[in-house]
Amino acid sequence: MKDLKGLIRLNRWQLDEKRRALAELQTLADRLNGEIERLDAEIEREKASVAAAADPVAGFAVWLNAARGRRERLVQSVSQVEAQIAAARDQIAEAFQELKKYELAQEDRDRRALLRHRRRETAAFDEIALNGFRRRQAAEAGE
Numbered sequence: 001m002k003d004l005k006g007l008i009r010l011n012r013w014q015l016d017e018k019r020r021a022l023a024e025l026q027t028l029a030d031r032l033n034g035e036i037e038r039l040d041a042e043i044e045r046e047k048a049s050v051a052a053a054a055d056p057v058a059g060f061a062v063w064l065n066a067a068r069g070r071r072e073r074l075v076q077s078v079s080q081v082e083a084q085i086a087a088a089r090d091q092i093a094e095a096f097q098e099l100k101k102y103e104l105a106q107e108d109r110d111r112r113a114l115l116r117h118r119r120r121e122t123a124a125f126d127e128i129a130l131n132g133f134r135r136r137q138a139a140e141a142g143e
Contacts, residue, residue, distance in 0.1 A: 003106070003109075004102050004105055004106040004109070005106065007102050008099065008102045008103055008106060011095065011098055011099040011102055012099055014095055015092065015095040015096060015099055018088065018091050018092045018095050019092060021088055022085065022088040022089065022092060025081055025084050025085045025088055026085060028081050029078055029081045029082060029085060032074055032077050032078045032081060033078060035074055036071060036074045036075065036078070039067060039070060039071050039074065040071070042067070043064065043067050043068075043071075046060065046063070046064070046067075047064075
């Protein structure tokens, strides 16, 4: 029977690659969430500084609208990345199942090969014992 170790190694490598891609997506999502938090903090600081000023700056409204638009784009990007993360997790689950299928098949093949080896070994030992018994019987009968 053909060995599945090469196929197992390939599937394990593919699973590792999918895990690395998932880690990169999670890092991207974390970075985008950090950007949103920084932008929110910046908006709050600017609001506080404008509110503290005696005369509000006219350009603040334009900046605030641009900042809110940027935040909305970041939120959309996070949503897209989270969808990609969910898809990557599904792919990892499928790849893991495929890998386990091959590993279990290989374990079954190894177990059957070991049983065949043990049976052959037992048959050989039985033959040796039987030949020894026959020799003793022949020696006793010849005496």
